[in-house]
Amino acid sequence: MVFTVGSAVIGQNCLGMLIAVLTQHRRRWLRSAIGIVVVSAWVLPELVAAFAVYAFLNTDGTLNNLLAGLGLDPQDWLYSAPMVAVILGNVWRGTAFSMLVYQASLSEVPTDLVEAADVDxxxxxxxxxxxxLPIIRRSxxxxxxxxxxxxxxxxxxxxVLTAGGPGAETQTLPLLMYDSAFEFDEIGYGAAISLVLLLIGGLFAVVYAKSLREEV
Structure with missing residues (x-):
């Protein structure tokens, strides 16, 4: 739940909205440049994106080299802040989808309503x-x-980043399902976890679908 709320509901959703709003009325070349930078992470295969994040955050990675250049002590970020690391990695990779959705929806907002509110x-x-926001609520x-x-x-x-560790600090349900079924040969327990995962996904889908119907 921490990972889903932090990386999807707050991270990707809010950052995608922020980028879409800030680039809405900017020059085309600036919007295109920002779009290419953001979308480039999204179009990467998930495995390649994961290794890119790992190369940035590991002990000998880019982030620690930058910190060393500033005179700061390097850290093993995947051990000292594993949940933050995986959340930021997923936000980096997935924000492009939210940005594209909100760019499309913001382009449909009537300019006369915005101008009228500005005049008021x-x-x-x-x-x-x-x-x-009320106009793009469905989006x-x-x-x-x-x-x-x-x-x-x-x-x-x-x-790729933590394998659910250290300990079980980043062990989400898909990783628990994999470990149970394939590492500990508890196929039945792994199948039960997959069913729970399916029910949780279905619950989210029902809640959001109900919210969409209420908007009609």
Whole structure:
């Protein structure tokens, strides 16, 4: 739950929205450049993206080399902050999807409504909260449903970075299912975990679908 909420509901969703809003009225070349940078992580195969994050965060990785250049002590980030590491890795890879969804939905917001709110004296935050967000609400709910379901079943990224460790600090249900079935030969227990995982995904889907129907 910590991993799903941190990397999908908060991380990918909010960061994707922020990038889409900040680039909405910028020059085309700037939007294209930012889009290429963000989408490049999304189009990478999950295994390649996981190794890229590992190369950045491990003891001899890029981050520690940068910190050493600033005179700071390096750390083993995958051991000292494993959950933060896997959350940031998933946010880096998956934010592009949310960004593209919100860029498309923001382009459909009527400009006359935003301009009318501006004339009435509404600030940037109030215009977004009271005008833009209600209009794109269905896109927000749809995006949340899709990225939540994808994140619940994420396996490769976490397995490459921490394999669920240290201890069981980053052991999500897919990793527990894999370890139970294939490492400890408890096929029945692994199957039971897969059923629980399926039920959790179904519960999220029902909640989001109900929210979408209420918007009709």
């Amino acid at each position: 004296g509404a600030g940037v935050f109030r215009r977004f909260w009271h005008v833009t 927000v709910l749809t995006n949340l449903m899709l990225i939540t379901l994808q994140t619940i079943g994420l396996f490769t990224l976490i397995y």
